[in-house]
Amino acid sequence: MPHRADEASLDRLGAVVVFYNPDSSCIDRANRLARWCRCVVVDNTPAREESERIRASLDPSIVYLPNYANVGIATALNQGIERLIADSFEFAMLFDQDSESTLDLIGGLANVMRACIARRERVALVGPAYEDARLRGLAPFVRFGYFKLQRVMPAGDVPLDVDFLISSGSCVNLACWREIGPMDDALFIDFVDTEWCIRAKSRGFRVLGVPWISMTHELGEEPVRAFGRNYPMHSPVRHYYLFRNAVALLKRGYVPCTWKSTELIKLPVRLVIYACFVPDGRTHVKMSLRGLWHGLIGRLGPLA
Known part of the structure; x- marks a missing residue:
């Protein structure tokens, strides 16, 4: 049930923010977050001199972990989470550098998690609905279905079982x-x-969307309009990773057939969108096909 955050709800809660060439607004967001809870910033900015400038701009209470290289979002999140575990925190809020946090968001989610734990529920992750004005407002939560995602509108005062949440x-x-x-x-x-959500659910944990809590978050770059709807858009390199990792997950046994069936339909549709509706579509298609091939042959890690 909804209830407001207070200082007690922030006890033993920390946050991990991943940086990559952040601007001043990103640094300001991290500094605001540090007023409410322990904040760990993991920085994937490659330039060492830029990392030192970022360090000097951050609140002194922030734990700053520069990598001096782009080691990827997965590794960066792992580094931040391990730091919070080492410091005996119970919960970790995860943020991209461009996501807006609020006291009600972090405290509210912590309260939901504590209530689940008090009822001895095996819950791995809770998360808000997110709003991207460019994609027409509040996005639905998602459950996997055969050949089509099941979209669950964020409504009501009870957490919703979902199949994945954005980190x-x-x-x-x-x-x-x-x-x-x-x-x-x-x-x-x-x-x-x-x-990670799929793996958590395969091991008996729940993933819960919290419909009364929302967050402003921009998904990717400027969306493209195709087939009567808006699609999130990314760079050609991101589309390489999208195709490569989709194929890699299609090969894994613990990934449900519902998700696999949907991705097998979506992959060719994405190629059509890139080829027909995106400027420099040839580059997007080329990188996507390269990712598809690397996924098939099992070449993972950073793009060389």
């Missing part, structure tokens, strides 16, 4: 981290959150 804005129950295992470093960036 940014979600709250991880660190008590189950060792049993589920870390994010998959080899995936590097795309489908990292999807794979």
